[in-house]
Amino acid sequence: MKTNIGIKSGDCQKIVDILSKVLADEFVLYTKTRKAHYNVEGPDFHSMHLFFESQYEELEESVDDVAERIRQLGHYAPSSLKEYLALTQLSENRDNKSNDSQSWIKDLVKDHEAIIIYLRENIDPIDDLHDQGTADFLTGLMQKHEEAAWMLRAHVK
Template sequence: MKAQIGLEPKKAESISEVLSSLLADEFVLYAKTRNAHWNVQGPDFHTVHLYFETLYHELETYIDDVAERIRQIGHYAPATLQEYLELTHLTEQRIEKNDSLSFIKDLLSDHEAIIIFLRENIDKIEEEYDFGTSDFLTTLMEKHEKTAWMLRSHLK
């Protein structure tokens, strides 16, 4: 049964494409954060290991929320690694060093890329009169902004 929520099918399709790219970005960032958690080493290992664990738990929630938003507007969420790699704006390249600052710089770059993507698309979604998704994305952007600020603070 199709969602009868006041969104024209073409608008819902367009919005689901934005959300699908976002889902892919969130999933790639999640995998990179898990990598940082598993492979970080150095004198600050324990503290940063726990911090990365906090971050990937947050990302698990974001991933689920984005996928559910796609379903709420009547579309199916992409759910394969192949789809994520085709849809993501991020790169999954592996950094050469396993120190905390290298991981933090890489994760910060990805959070900032997601913030920019969200900022670029919030107005477009509002133009489609999907204020629920717009509000959802604004809240998500604020969460990424807070994480970016915290990561950035490690680099000072």
Template structure:
């Protein structure tokens, strides 16, 4: 399978390896956001329960699109909890308290970590691996995470 979609196998594999790390990060963040949705307590419970639901729904769509991008490149997406934990840059740890601000701070830090990872791969995907499609894809994904982070950050002021 040489140059399918005009990208060498070596370059598609390198990009897929990085996208697999991203998929793992997205899955851990999705799970932590679900945890926040399920376990938040306090006087703002109802509004935060709904807010976290919107966030995890958006992350669910991201998960599918990242996995499909890996498949588009001709590789298999990791799909086990063990593989996600082995590949992720994030931790499963979440604040000790079940209040919304503890959850928001933790989730915000994870979004910011993913944004940095995405930003750091835009240029290499385009210029080193000659994969403009994935470079463009992660640029849009970075913008999505920036907006999600803004929504979280807005609760902290």
């Protein structure tokens, strides 16, 4: 059955295109955060292993929420690694190949901040397309990334 929620078809496609990029970024960051969880080394291993786990669990929830928002708009969510890598602004590669927590943190902060900027740039345009639900959703998602970035930055001296 066709979705009829008061958003023009072309406008809805623009919104879904933005959300698809957000979904790809969320998934790539989720994967990198899991990698940090798996591979962090150093005297703070245990605490950072648990910290990264809490961060990737939050991101896992965000991945699901973004995909479900796309479905609520009547579209199918991208869901393959190939699609994610084609859509994301993030890189799977890291600036620093060291596995100490500080190196991981600096890399993950950079990715959270890139997502925050993308979300901030797209909230008003989505609101202008008369989709206040998605604009509100992205505002909440941006706040989650701001908190995650703050938590990560608090570990860097």
